Amino acid sequence: EADIYQTPRYLVIGTGKKITLECSQTMGHDKMYWYQQDPGMELHLIHYSYGVNSTEKGDLSSESTVSRIRTEHFPLTLESARPSHTSQYLCASSRTGYEQYFGPGTRLTVT
């Protein structure tokens, strides 16, 4: 079982602010993922990485950006938060790709 951490767990922030959601894993997994989840809806992939200096956008259009400078760290940044960004953000890591292990999530509210 992967140990994967996300901070903050909850964030309420005003429109226009820049925010960074942190994600770290201790399992040495090369593959990491960011998902967005709204109540009663599917998880939607917004970014993924196959290793250091590798990042790709997922199918869900997102105004966020990610970086992967270290294997264990995969932060997500929103340059200018908007109310439409209100959602739960989930980070996952994997060795194989299909076996994904999730952090507890960050619940973001933009006012």
Place this chain on the structure above:
Amino acid sequence: QKEVEQDPGPLSVPEGAIVSLNCTYSNSAFQYFMWYRQYSRKGPELLMYTYSSGNKEDGRFTAQVDKSSKYISLFIRDSQPSDSATYLCAMWSNYQLIWGAGTKLIIKP
């Protein structure tokens, strides 16, 4: 049409009952079929997965895949109140998992 369909429920059953949770899908290229459990305000937790067709058992949980019908199931035997959660199916194709929206399960003591 969504690639993966899952009844949102809620499905409410008495403690000790056998539970059947299901997903249908449209993409025949899916190779790995995953089941996750998600408690309220937590991240999804991987329960089990199967590759291609067939059954897989792990304790009280059995996962079943029928590729000819494009239908997967998760059975829970001797259900417990602690099994109350949302169950998500997900399917692997190419570089990503495609998710169902989840079925909310309630086990009544």
